[in-house]
Amino acid sequence: MAAEREPPPLGEGEQTDFRELEDGDDLFTSTVSTLESSPSSPEPASLPAEDISTKSNGPKAAELLLDDDREDLFAEATEEVSLDSPEREPILSPEPTPAITPVTPTALVMPRVDSHTMSIPSMFDRNQEEIEEEENGDMFDIQISVSDPEKVGDGMNAYMAYKVTTKTSLSMFSKNEFSVKRRFSDFLGLHSKLATKYMHIGYIVPPVPEKSIVGMTKVKVGKEDPSSAEFVEKRRSALERFLERTVKHPTLLQDPDLRQFLENSELPRAVSTQALSGAGILRMVNKAADAVNKMTIKMNESDAWFEEKQQQFENLDQQLRKLHTSVEALVCHRKELSANTAAFAKSAAMLGNSEDHTALSRALSQLAEVEEKIDQLHQEQAYADFYLFSELLSDYIRLISAVKGVFDQRIKCWQKWQDAQATLQKKREAEAKLQYANKPDKLQQAKEEIREWEAKVQQGERDFEQISKTIRKEVGRFERERVKDFKSVIVKYLESLVQTQQQVHLNLLPFCA
Amino acid sequence: MRSVSVDLNIDPSLQIDIPDALSERDKVKFTVRTKTTLPVFQKPEFLVTRQHEDFIWLHDTLVETEEYAGYIIPPAPPKPDFDAPREKMQKLGEGEGSMTKEEFLKMKQELEAEYLAVFKKTVAVHEVFLQRLTSHPAFSRDHNFQVFLEYDQDLSVRRKNAKEMFGGFFKSMVKSADEVLISGIKEVDDFFDQEKTFLVDYYNKIKDSTAKADRMTRSHKNVANDYIHVSACLCSLAIEESTALKKYLLSLAELFEKLRKVEGRVSSDEDLKLSELLRYYMRDIQAAKDLLYRRARSLADYENSNKALDKARLKSKDVQQAEKQQQDCCEKFELLSKSAKQELTSFKGRRVSAFRKNLIEMTELEIKHAKNNISLLQGCICLLKN
Numbered sequence: 063m064a065a066e067r068e069p070p071p072l073g074e075g076e077q078t079d080f081r082e083l084e085d086g087d088d089l090f091t092s093t094v095s096t097l098e099s100s101p102s103s104p105e106p107a108s109l110p111a112e113d114i115s116t117k118s119n120g121p122k123a124a125e126l127l128l129d130d131d132r133e134d135l136f137a138e139a140t141e142e143v144s145l146d147s148p149e150r151e152p153i154l155s156p157e158p159t160p161a162i163t164p165v166t167p168t169a170l171v172m173p174r175v176d177s178h179t180m181s182i183p184s185m186f187d188r189n190q191e192e193i194e195e196e197e198n199g200d201m202f203d204i205q206i207s208v209s210d211p212e213k214v215g216d217g218m219n220a221y222m223a224y225k226v227t228t229k230t231s232l233s234m235f236s237k238n239e240f241s242v243k244r245r246f247s248d249f250l251g252l253h254s255k256l257a258t259k260y261m262h263i264g265y266i267v268p269p270v271p272e273k274s275i276v277g278m279t280k281v282k283v284g285k286e287d288p289s290s291a292e293f294v295e296k297r298r299s300a301l302e303r304f305l306e307r308t309v310k311h312p313t314l315l316q317d318p319d320l321r322q323f324l325e326n327s328e329l330p331r332a333v334s335t336q337a338l339s340g341a342g343i344l345r346m347v348n349k350a351a352d353a354v355n356k357m358t359i360k361m362n363e364s365d366a367w368f369e370e371k372q373q374q375f376e377n378l379d380q381q382l383r384k385l386h387t388s389v390e391a392l393v394c395h396r397k398e399l400s401a402n403t404a405a406f407a408k409s410a411a412m413l414g415n416s417e418d419h420t421a422l423s424r425a426l427s428q429l430a431e432v433e434e435k436i437d438q439l440h441q442e443q444a445y446a447d448f449y450l451f452s453e454l455l456s457d458y459i460r461l462i463s464a465v466k467g468v469f470d471q472r473i474k475c476w477q478k479w480q481d482a483q484a485t486l487q488k489k490r491e492a493e494a495k496l497q498y499a500n501k502p503d504k505l506q507q508a509k510e511e512i513r514e515w516e517a518k519v520q521q522g523e524r525d526f527e528q529i530s531k532t533i534r535k536e537v538g539r540f541e542r543e544r545v546k547d548f549k550s551v552i553v554k555y556l557e558s559l560v561q562t563q564q565q566v567h568l569n570l571l572p573f574c575a
Numbered sequence: 576m577r578s579v580s581v582d583l584n585i586d587p588s589l590q591i592d593i594p595d596a597l598s599e600r601d602k603v604k605f606t607v608r609t610k611t612t613l614p615v616f617q618k619p620e621f622l623v624t625r626q627h628e629d630f631i632w633l634h635d636t637l638v639e640t641e642e643y644a645g646y647i648i649p650p651a652p653p654k655p656d657f658d659a660p661r662e663k664m665q666k667l668g669e670g671e672g673s674m675t676k677e678e679f680l681k682m683k684q685e686l687e688a689e690y691l692a693v694f695k696k697t698v699a700v701h702e703v704f705l706q707r708l709t710s711h712p713a714f715s716r717d718h719n720f721q722v723f724l725e726y727d728q729d730l731s732v733r734r735k736n737a738k739e740m741f742g743g744f745f746k747s748m749v750k751s752a753d754e755v756l757i758s759g760i761k762e763v764d765d766f767f768d769q770e771k772t773f774l775v776d777y778y779n780k781i782k783d784s785t786a787k788a789d790r791m792t793r794s795h796k797n798v799a800n801d802y803i804h805v806s807a808c809l810c811s812l813a814i815e816e817s818t819a820l821k822k823y824l825l826s827l828a829e830l831f832e833k834l835r836k837v838e839g840r841v842s843s844d845e846d847l848k849l850s851e852l853l854r855y856y857m858r859d860i861q862a863a864k865d866l867l868y869r870r871a872r873s874l875a876d877y878e879n880s881n882k883a884l885d886k887a888r889l890k891s892k893d894v895q896q897a898e899k900q901q902q903d904c905c906e907k908f909e910l911l912s913k914s915a916k917q918e919l920t921s922f923k924g925r926r927v928s929a930f931r932k933n934l935i936e937m938t939e940l941e942i943k944h945a946k947n948n949i950s951l952l953q954g955c956i957c958l959l960k961n
Contacts, residue, residue, distance in 0.1 A: 106712075126725075142636035170677040177787040212788075352902075374815070375578075377815050378812075378815065379807065381811050381812045381815060382812070384808045384811070385805065385808035385809065385812060388801060388804040388805045388807075388808050389805060391801050391804065392798065392802070392805060395794060395797040395798050395801055396798055398794045398797070399791070399795060399797075399798055402787065402790040402793075402794045403791050405787045405790070405791075405913075406787040406788055406791045409780070409783045409784040409787045409788075410784055412780050412783070412784075413780040413781060414782045416773070416777045416780045417775050417777070418769075418773050418923075419923060419927050421927070421931075422926075422927045422931070423928055425930070425931065425934060426930075440593065528653060541818060542935075543817050544818075544820070545819055545820045548820050548823065548824075549654075549820065549823055549959070551820075552823055552827055552959065553959055553960065555955060556827075556830075556952055556955060556956050557956065559834075559952050560952045560953060560956070562947055563945045563948040563949045563952065564945075564949060566941075566945045567942060567945040567946060567949065569943050570938050570942045570945065571942065572936050573935075573938045574935060574939055574942065
């Protein structure tokens with residue numbers, strides 16, 4: 063029946079907003095988000111809000127690294143670009159000039175600097191070819207696997223160590239294949255760093271699994287039961303997906319913390335995450351979002367795209383949650399089916415033993431064997447239901463949470479800009495008053511303050527435009543990934559169902575023979 | 576369901592079926608139709624309306640009839656029980672707000688089908704009870720049976736009278752006979768010794784299997800119902816979706832809708848051919864056990880009469896009376912044993928063929944359903960990959 067409701071022919075990415083994002087070009091642009099084209103760009107009207115000249119590389123970069131105050135970061139920009147409001151279509155920038163190495167923007171983009179984790183990225187040696195490779199749509203040659211969960215230590219101080227293996231041909235890594243041991247709090251630490259660095263400027267950081275006191279306690283206590291094995295497997299799988307999604311993201315891939323996580327044999331223990339979970343980080347980063355929501359002044363949205371998208375994500379969130387609930391019920395019932403089939407199989411075997419008619423006794427024993435095999439199949443299917451279908455949905459529910467967070471960050475950014483404008487206005491009024499008060503030093507100070515706040519207003523506007531641009535790109539990327547992900551998982555899931563049915567069929571045949 | 580007990584209703588001289596039934600608030604009214612060539616009946620074809628209690632009355636009178644002590648009395652049909660689907664229907668009504676309209680309609684359809692299935696099963700089990708009676712040479716000639724089939728008025732008056740007369744005497748005897756049987760009356764006959772061991776053990780095993788099969792069937796049904804909800808959610812998602820994913824989601828929603836119908840059939844086939852089969856033979860085995868109890872009782876009477884005779888001979892008092900008594904008991908016992916042996920042997924034959932027939936049919940159906948699933952799934956995968 064669905065066939066009659068053929069959706070309008072929608073090629074991929076046919077939405078006007080994202081047409082440009084089909085090309086790999088934009089991916090690279092996102093990497094150099096703050097470095098977009100030099101003033102010699104042929105399309106002056108579509109220049110990005112930010113422009114950091116080549117002069118800001120090198121030593122300046124180092125200076126900036128230690129600067130805690132984000133606002134001053136871009137004050138160093140010596141070249142000003144016309145601040146036309148960004149057009150609907152995301153900007154297509156040409157190839158960046160070779161002098162601009164991709165790494166620097168990352169450094170610039172990270173405003174909140176934990177000096178102890180800051181390391182000068184060694185990505186200066188990334189060459190143009192690699193960059194081009196990456197332009198071709200998230201096809202970075204890097205594969206991550208999380209495997210071999212191992213219990214380390216005893217009692218309540220015990221923890222699970224996971225082996226994180228990276229296979230890559232990217233030259234930003236020192237080797238082609240390497241592995242390290244990481245524990246869960248290391249992953250939480252990495253996620254927290256990435257979220258803190260990138261979410262407030264509009265990047266969607268993939269979600270990390272939640273802490274689970276119940277789950278981990280069982281493991282620590284050393285219960286070797288199937289439920290704790292399941293818990294560890296669920297976690298391992300989720301951690302793997304977290305890393306896989308993170309390295310697929312062109313900007314996050316270049317983050318030094320990520321590289322350190324993947325490469326360094328020893329990591330400083332992420333203590334602060336003991337109290338924080340993935341959701342906790344999101345909450346922290348989005349703290350301002352609550353303040354924003356409580357504001358009576360609604361943002362003057364000049365760009366309907368954001369409103370539409372927000373609504374769309376809200377709907378998607380609701381629908382995914384409903385579907386997730388149904389699938390969880392399915393997993394539960396399928397597990398029950400498996401258990402009940404196993405119980406029946408045992409009962410049928412006993413009945414067969416009890417049966418005094420030889421042929422019937424044999425038939426009942428056969429039935430019992432068949433049912434036993436079928437119960438195994440049901441259990442495997444329940445795993446597929448869960449690991450393929452259910453986990454995909456819960457990943458996306460968390461991802462959408464991150465997306466919503468990023469939208470809220472934009473509102474916060476806008477508010478900051480508005481506040482700067484209000485302050486500037488006040489300063490101007492104050493200066494005007496002082497004009498007639500004959501207090502030259504105060505007047506001088508007022509004039510300085512005005513200059514300061516003018517710069518802040520400009521910065522605020524630039525930031526807002528930048529975050530808007532980044533979000534558009536990120537959303538485009540998210541949508542593409544979502545379509546890809548769902549398609550591939552749906553097909554895998556259906557194949558698992560086929561597999562199960564074929565096995566059931568095979569097992570039933572001899573009974574009828 | 577008819578296949579649960581084989582070889583019934585083949586004698587043209589007396590054929591019974593329940594062509595129709597009406598479900599009212601608390602009871603079910605069965606239309607019992609008889610087609611006969613026997614002269615004892617007034618017409619060659621006639622209909623009566625009976626309730627479940629009438630069937631129970633008939634069963635009880637058969638149990639109470641001493642002549643039939645050596646037969647396996649076909650088990651009484653269980654009371655029609657619509658509580659489960661009724662409760663579920665109520666719960667569904669309460670949860671209506673949380674589903675889409677289509678989802679709700681489908682769930683409602685499912686519950687209505689469940690209700691119908693319970694209804695059909697209860698009709699079948701009442702029908703089989705009557706058909707067992709017609710296929711038995713002694714029962715088919717029973718006067719009360721004839722009254723049941725023919726009497727065109729309400730039987731409720733008769734039912735009350737019967738209760739007052741017998742007061743369930745035999746029934747209570749049978750219940751406490753458990754101790755008699757197990758308390759180790761010395762069994763001289765190997766056949767009955769083996770039968771006793773077999774039936775007691777088998778009864779416990781088949782009771783367990785019936786319960787487990789029921790649970791397994793219910794789980795299948797739950798999975799099928801879950802597919803309804805998953806399909807509905809996928810539909811809702813697809814409606815909002817504007818990317819290429821829309822087609823995927825719609826195809827998947829459609830697939831789940833088709834799969835759930837197959838899964839539903841798997842569940843109901845399992846129910847009818849496995850669960851109902853086991854349940855029926857569980858009750859039949861109980862009936863066979865009852866026969867053994869009656870025989871054991873008769874043996875006890877026989878042994879007691881022997882002891883009484885010895886005592887009488889010792890005292891030289893009332894010897895003739897005691898001799899007569901002992902003779903009677905001996906005859907009764909031997910008659911009962913002979914008839915019981917026959918009944919138990921043919922019972923085994925019946926059981927084996929019924930099991931064979933149903934298990935093979937069930938497996939064949941499951942194979943068909945698996946094939947069906949495979950083709951549905953592969954069709955969908957093909958569609959999505961292109």
